[in-house]
Amino acid sequence: xxxxxxxxxxxxxxxxxxxxxxxxxxxxxxxxxxxxxxxxxxxxxxxxxxxxxxxxxxxxxxxxxxxxxxxxxxxxxxxxxxxxxxxxxxxxxxxxxxxxxxxxxxxxxxxxxxxxxxxxxxxxxxxxxxxxxxxxxxxxxxxxxxx
Amino acid sequence: xxxxxxxxxxxxxxxxxxxxxxxxxxxxxxxxxxxxxxxxxxxxxxxxxxxxxxxxxxxxxxxxxxxxxxxxxxxxxxxxxxxxxxxxxxxxxxxxxxxxxxxxxxxxxxxxxxxxxxxxxxxxxxxxxxxxxxxxxxxxxxxxxxx
Numbered sequence: 001x002x003x004x005x006x007x008x009x010x011x012x013x014x015x016x017x018x019x020x021x022x023x024x025x026x027x028x029x030x031x032x033x034x035x036x037x038x039x040x041x042x043x044x045x046x047x048x049x050x051x052x053x054x055x056x057x058x059x060x061x062x063x064x065x066x067x068x069x070x071x072x073x074x075x076x077x078x079x080x081x082x083x084x085x086x087x088x089x090x091x092x093x094x095x096x097x098x099x100x101x102x103x104x105x106x107x108x109x110x111x112x113x114x115x116x117x118x119x120x121x122x123x124x125x126x127x128x129x130x131x132x133x134x135x136x137x138x139x140x141x142x143x144x145x146x147x
Numbered sequence: 148x149x150x151x152x153x154x155x156x157x158x159x160x161x162x163x164x165x166x167x168x169x170x171x172x173x174x175x176x177x178x179x180x181x182x183x184x185x186x187x188x189x190x191x192x193x194x195x196x197x198x199x200x201x202x203x204x205x206x207x208x209x210x211x212x213x214x215x216x217x218x219x220x221x222x223x224x225x226x227x228x229x230x231x232x233x234x235x236x237x238x239x240x241x242x243x244x245x246x247x248x249x250x251x252x253x254x255x256x257x258x259x260x261x262x263x264x265x266x267x268x269x270x271x272x273x274x275x276x277x278x279x280x281x282x283x284x285x286x287x288x289x290x291x292x293x294x
Contacts, residue, residue: 026285027291027292049268049285050263050267050268051266053287057263058256062263069252070254106216109208113204113209116204116209121179121195121196121268137196137197137200141170141196141200144203145173146174
């Protein structure tokens, strides 16, 4: 079994996609993260859901738990105001050593090792024709356990 | 809105739970990770799904993508043999600076900041009576976006 047997369509966002749209995509499709594509449609990075949240939290709350506790009322206002006008580009983590991106020939063990090394719950699958989709942690664990 | 309004029951595993059982739990319930509890039922750590995978991959495949590519046939055998007899204790990451654990009074912003800081898609909620459950990234994003 190879990546081509486990890959599924996966929504993508661009670097200029508003963070609000990215958050809505995560919520609507119960995604563990997003594939961020460049202008050629190739993966520029994988954005874990927790890092979308990072951009949605005002800086003073991120660093100071005591302040975050105080801000309760109108939380949705704070959240939406915080992400207003911000794009995915700003939410991208610093370029990591290794991107969770592979090709359709990747074996199950390669996929598992890649997710483990990059701490990513999804791996983008790319071939000569471009982005084919993603293999998710869930799809991989389901397949490994069912055997 | 506070953690108590978002918390839901969440399965737990112990440090001596076999990794095979933990992997099955992840797969069967589509969980982003597991809460590992100590002998008092309190969170000893949060185990992201990607780190369960780490233990399921033979060491030689984890470090060497070329070897992982070669091992294709009988992948399930390799996987199941690899985790046989291993426990969650061995899958636990080194003690992190901060555990994604909070109390029922945590605000939405506190939860979001905690997930962002710890890169954890779930936060365990504990009160004087013990573990109350978890708030997941999905539950939090759903709530933030719907407003």
